[in-house]
Amino acid sequence: MESFLGIDEAAKRTGLTAHTLRYYERIRLIAPVPRAPGGQRRYAASDIAWIEFLLRLRTTNMPIGKMLAFAELRSAGDSTVPERRRMLETHLADVLAEIEAMRQAAQALEAKITHYRTLEQSLALHPTIDEGANDERTLSTRVGKITGNRRRGR
Incomplete structure (x- = not known):
């Protein structure tokens, strides 16, 4: 039962x-x-x-x-099975495209995280250079000074 x-x-x-x-x-x-x-x-x-x-x-x-x-x-009923299958196939294609877009976005995040880790390591090696600044542009300038790659106007 x-x-x-x-x-x-x-x-x-x-x-x-x-x-x-x-x-x-x-x-x-x-x-x-x-x-x-x-x-x-x-x-x-x-x-x-x-x-x-x-x-x-x-x-x-x-x-x-x-x-x-x-x-x-x-x-x-069963007469709509082909239409339901097509509907799900179309939706699956959309889902897979969204997964790919998310994968690419995750890769961009990973690259940015790697960038920040590199900045942190550079700053840890040279802690006395302009310690008061903390925005990304200033940090990039600081790393440029350390590595000899100065960026102006960014």
């Missing part, structure tokens, strides 16, 4: 609030949840699995409008 979760248990399991679960049901992102005789929602394992998939889509920054379109196609 399948066990069902009340809204509080479903919220705890999914990490969403009860309010968000009711909102998702109201806007038809999730199908109407069956109710117990007293009117309490009863979430089946399949409901939880669908909500967990929606959370993955949300994690990948899929707009709620696209999530709604996907949910509509899903509720329309």
